[in-house]
Amino acid sequence: MGVQEITDSPPSSLTDLTEKKAAKAEVHETTADEAVFEHLENELAQYGVTEEQYEEVKRLADSYSLEDARKRIINVIKIHEHDPNFQHTLIDKFKTFLNDPAITDHPEDHEVFIKEVKIEVALITYNSPYPQVRAVVANEDDPDMPSSTVRAWAIGLTFAVLLAFVNQLFSIRQPAIMIGANIVQILAYPLGRFAARILPDWGVTVSGSRISLNPGPFSKKEHMLITIMASVGGAVPFTTLIIWTQYLPQFFNQKYAGNFAYQILIGLGTNFIGYGLAGVCRRFLVYPSYCVWPTSLVTIALNTAFHSTKPVRHRGPFGKLVTLSRLRFFFLAFACMFVYFWLPNVLFVAMSIFNWMSWIAPNNVHLNSVVGFNNGLGLNPLPTFDWNNIVHMGADPLMLPFFTTFNKFAGSFFSLFIILGLWYSNAFNTSYLPLNSNRVFDHFGKLYNVSHAIDGQGMFSPTKYEAYSPAFLSAGNINIYIFSFAIYTATLAYAVLYQWNEIKLGFLEFFNSFRPSRARDMSRYEDIHNRLMRSYKEVPEWWFATVLLLAIVCGIAGVAFWPTHTSPGVVFYGIAMCVIFIVPIGVIRAMTGIEVGLGILAEFIGGSLVPGNQLAMNYMKAYGMVTASHALSFTNDLKLAHYVKIPPRQTFAVQMTATLVSTFVCTAVLNFQMNNIPGVCTMDAPNRFTCPWVNSFFTASVLWGTIGPRKIFGLAGQYSMLLLGFPLGLLIAVGFWAVKRRFPQWSWLRQVHPVVLLSGAIHWAPYNLSYIWPAVPFAYLSWQYFKPRWPGLWSEYNFVLSSALSSGIAVAGLVIFFAIQWPGVQLLWWGNTVSYQGCESKLDPCRLKYLDKGDYFGPRIGDFH
Structure with a gap:
């Protein structure tokens, strides 16, 4: 969106305009001040900057000559022309600026357009080229702010030990529960504030720098250093x-x-x-x-939420003015997810594995091969109510750009038909095996017993191998290797x-x-x-x-x-x-x-x-x-x-x-x-x-x-x-690259990423479409619906919400594990067992074909070497 000139009287500060807006709201009057308020508010939200920063950008833009702007635009296009994170409409505007001779020959006829372009160029120079980065990353620094302090090291190393313990313990669970940096940020903040309050200002001077137990208020740099330490330690x-x-x-x-x-x-x-x-x-x-680095923005958003003191005022749905701080919003969302997570993971497990289409005919091989959550391909429009399933392996739809989430889903969806084709055609003897298993099988359809193919030192034994069986892969596993x-x-x-x-x-x-x-x-x-x-x-x-x-x-x-x-x-x-x-x-x-x-x-x-x-x-x-x-x-x-x-x-x-x-x-x-x-x-x-x-x-x-x-x-x-x-x-x-060069006017092609498509095609065995599809609607709502309509609201809360939901899951998962699962407490009722019936059984997935007793499939013994 370009910058439009405001022909009314110069606007006052955003704070003053907000107060006027509130005063007029009682009688529902529309004034010129309101129009100026909404215009200025939209501009600041669109660019992801504060009012003061916006004024700096305008001053910088005014200092550019046409030639300065041209040079900078050429460099921007060179770097960002194929960047899916960069606004394609802005690239088109820049190209128009470069290629239209009328703009250079008669600038007086294009003053508004030239001003818009200069502001966009100045914003890229003054700050990040990306609104999502500008929304959470400050473009200023205080070199004197403490970071590597004694208290930061003590808190950081403590959390590094705790995360290493918990993440290693849960790494073998399906699905895994991993505690990330966001949990440390939540807990480190009160600990850091507490240390800043009670520790004495005792210290020593080393090489001209004073090292103190309490160098002052707990800073956002200390907070982030602790987070980095815990992030590394939790791997x-x-x-x-x-x-x-x-x-x-x-x-x-x-x-x-x-x-x-x-x-x-x-x-x-x-x-x-x-x-x-x-x-x-x-x-x-x-x-x-x-x-x-989209994943880093969530971490920074939470850091900013704890240390930001600026007042919050953003226009939301139905014209409402939202004033809730990021920190309060985080804790509200965190508490909701903490409470909710018990429902699909303890009380009603079928909400987590919502394979409701399989309940129609649990033993129907053809139905369950397509729609099954546990052993099928997961083609289910409503497969889960568990946010942990949606964001598994870091695929958070609030964190990753929409084009990433959708490309991954598209790759998975199209590869689904390849898996079905392999299985139903019995290519590579896949019909005798579970459809989407990540295991290796022998020619009896049983799990491959590697001891029958190795010697006493764990090395390959040709004689034992030829008397046993080749290794066979499921259709889902074959698909993984192709892509x-x-x-x-x-x-x-x-x-x-x-x-x-x-x-x-x-x-x-x-x-x-x-x-x-x-x-x-x-x-x-x-x-x-x-x-x-x-x-x-x-x-x-x-x-x-x-x-x-x-x-x-x-x-x-x-x-x-x-x-x-x-x-x-x-x-x-x-x-x-x-x-x-x-x-x-x-x-x-x-x-x-x-x-x-x-x-x-x-x-x-x-x-x-x-x-x-x-x-x-x-x-x-x-x-x-x-x-x-x-x-x-x-x-x-x-x-x-x-x-x-x-x-x-x-x-x-x-x-x-x-x-x-x-x-x-x-x-x-x-x-x-x-x-x-x-x-x-x-x-x-x-x-x-x-x-x-x-x-x-x-x-x-x-x-x-x-x-x-x-x-x-x-x-x-x-x-x-x-x-x-x-x-x-x-x-x-090469094919996608050639099509993009042949049809440069097709702007949607910039959102097609061949490598991300292929990454979706390999997201199988034991996972399936039920773990990928649910992220798409949430990604669309966040990036395509809320962001353009309420950019200020989105910038303020989107990444904080992502962090809060993941944090709630991690903390609830820990409590559930030690309070319910580790002592062996089980809630056995229909809602916790229905998801594992028939072909969805964990122990005995259905196959398309079965062997006669004593028979085996594949090459005959003596015919493989």
């Missing part, structure tokens, strides 16, 4: 998956994996290697303004076709960092946050390099000092793969909130390099996929600190410390789980500790490590056709 080490599959008897039964020193070394190795690459990624994923192959080529192609200029800029800045005369040159990143961060010393590159080297040493020691039968070279192979992909997948996550995991690619390469050795393949996966994932997670925290203006060296220190503490805590909890939970990681496990991701990890271990990709995907492999996914991904990315 569960990936190596726990390796330990689970090694140690448990139903998997590989390698008891040396219970050694604490072994667990710590490989945990430290994988956890810290990501920091080395995070240092490099700053130039690509932190400094550029187009790297929005997982596709997403890697699509990601690289997308990076080259859409983000090449930005990637080149990042490399230039990285190389300049080694040249003292041009180090820390961020002049090309012109948004306000980079200019403000120049006040602080950056972390030297050698700090990150040292961490990387020490992590590699830990990784090599873990591999070499125990009977893993694995070369330490897998550490370096994994890092090399990560270096190739880290920037492309990082840009996609920073812009869309969707992360492209490198797991299957690491499995493919690792299984080819070390066939028959599942552990070597898993290490390749850990140091390839996990290094990238951790690097992006740490980079996200760097962006949080960047937005809130925390000195980079302080951020580095808390990340290092919290990661070290968290690794030890998670490893201790892992040992408790392995030795104290009966039947853990089986379908009989109590309290839903069925380990869905551990089972998926074991599936991959059997396929890619024990049997190996050559037997499965090689020339004679039964799944070799799935490799067509690689060229398919390239075709999809």
